[in-house]
Amino acid sequence: MQELINRAKELLADGTVARVLGWKAGDLPYNPEPAYFETEESLKDFVYNGFCGANLSKYMIEASKLEGKTLVCLKPCDTYSFNQLIKEHRVDREKAYIIGVGCKGKLDIEKIRKQGIKGIESISGAEITDEAETLTIQTIYGEKTCAYKDAMLERCHVCKGKEHKIYDELMGESKETKDADRFAEVEKIEAMSPEEKFAFFQNELSKCIRCNACRNVCPACSCRKCVFDSNKFDSAQKANVDSFEEKMFHIIRAFHVAGRCTDCGECSRVCPQGIPLHLFNRKFIKDIDTFYGEYQAGEDTTSKGPLTNFTFEDVEPSIVAERG
């Protein structure tokens, strides 16, 4: 991390960049926040550890409108989002100085809490230089340990890999964290009966509070005005009046990013109710792969997205009923 701070200071000092977009240490061991640093002095609060899950590509949409270059720290998975944003002309490559930072899997404080660990005072083992094997947690109820793996975000278990897709320079080691199949959960649901599927999603979506965090954190959700914010509708974007509203919102949210969603997993990370929102996005990704050939959004900056493309031989929508 010190290496990263030093490099950032250098780039600020020689005027290459006007600001640094990274993470600022929080007041608890696990709550760093995305932040801009404009002076060398302010970088004393800079932090990069296992709790820096936020995908900073989203912030680059706004940063691209600022004067001068922004140094942005992107993890391997974040670079997919950045590429996709370039493709959609939502960020300016020239305005970004990308340091590809290493990643050993990001942590989910909820998973730590779920293990009954509470009253947290400090956490060690989450630094980027650590082995990422075990977390030692001091709590007011005594010392606890937790396997790093068991505290990782869902998305890290299906990691797309250690490779940064776009960067100006690389810094820090990454670690292979993938230990699950990306589509396993989707397949499990597909195998259910319609009644079971309906009950599953009904239960999950009954928790939705319409806070719109999943939408607002999503790098692909970059519309200036979201269709759900329109005051022309008689259903509010913030009201969970009828169970239909949540279904409609979540289907359309996922549909609007279908073919553009890089599966960065931010939606599931931020959901206050722990709704596995990635299950919607991944269903679209899986269908796209099956029907139109394998496609990874954000892999490059030029290819045509699957929903802005077609072939004469595409399957007919009736396939959904036919495949049973």
Added chain:
Amino acid sequence: MYKIAAENLQALFRKIAADQDLYLPVKVSDQVNFRAWSQDAEVCLDTLKTVKSPKDAFFPQSENLYTCKKDEKNISIEPQALQEKNFVVFGMKACDVQGVKVLDNVFLSDPVDTFYAARREHGTIVALACHEPEESCFCKVFGIDCADPVADVATWMIDGELYWKPLTEKGEALTKAVAELLDDGDEAKVEEEKTAIRAIVEKLPYSNLSLEGWGQEDYMDRFNSPVWEELYKPCLACGTCTFVCPTCQCYDIKDYDTGHGVQRYRCWDSCMYSDFTMMAHGNNRNSQMQRFRQRFMHKLVYYPVNNNGMFSCVGCGRCVEKCPSSLNIVKVIKAFENQGGEK
């Protein structure tokens, strides 16, 4: 002081639910929220904080106000019936109970919100002391004692037994209704538990937060402070903090076209949203910084100024745990603390 063994709680719930509605922390799809009790509900009384606060019981996220129906050339208007059935909210924490008091000041002062008033009238609150407070808690800062909640009934869970103490008339009535299930409890045991809880609270990192400078009439310096410009930056403008908060009370009123009429309903609003207080001429807070500032100025300045110094934050810490960008009211308070000379 009464008590009941934890294994008899199911019988207690059944008894309460026999003639009134019962809301309590229930786990659905891995998350605990206040929901209606049913025989097969997975009740989680040991959950310190439900994701959403229990304010829904009195001020639901969405509620109908009236319905217009069109039948040929006739239009009929039907007001929404007020709450008539008694209900019990079981297991509210001291901070959430204080949250209801914050709402009372808003909805029960003139003009009285009849929907809210009816729910308050018919609702009985059974509060539960916090056995093991966590690092995100800071109720002490607002003078709340999580070891000794003040509600219709106060309860403590100690070694597999729920200690039960009615504090109001409503509480006495409920106690009478379930008397057959209660035994006499030992006051000393509860005192012991209270002492233990208070000792833990002292150790919490936020317990000594200073509110100096907040809640004062003379707030323009704070309002105009450049600190806000820094603080709001990571805010994603989602409504998580407002929707999990036990004291946020802003709402929006909308019409829904049912095809055969109109339903006028209200739903929680969030000052973080761009259409908050949207009027015909547009919006009077047109940047996210202004919206962000509004939330904290309301909680820590405007509300206390208008309500005899009562803050509209109760230190439940839900925003601390849930903000996608790890922003929260504590960071705001601390940021101004560091400003030193600021008023």
Added chain:
Amino acid sequence: MSIETNEEFRPKIVAFCCNWCSYAGADLAGSSRLSYPADVKIIRVPCSCRVNPMFILRAFEKGADGVIMCGCHPGDCHYSTGNYYARRRMTLLFSMLDYIGVENGRTRVEWVSAAEGVKFSQTMNEFVEKIHSLGKNVRLEDLRCRS
């Protein structure tokens, strides 16, 4: 040709028809005196590609029991390629509806040209029958819209 309708349940069907082929197909069905149930309400759209997934969900919300989208045959689109994009979108949407447990068959896409009055009426009859067998849409309705 008409199907027997039972007194209790008369399905509400929304048909999105493109201006250039399918709407003309419906017109031809009418002028050829081919019948299809009055339960089908046609909404004319400039091109099948105009149909946003939200249109389909809105239709269900407001009480439709089945939604069908008709457009020009692939290759015949008035705007050359609109229906190819529509085809991909609808495939993904239908698959998603299936995934969240909405009964298969409540949604359908059919390509109907301006000359296919017979096909239009046949398709509609078939679809109404299908929805009849599936019954009322309860999984995607907004309860407030119930009469």
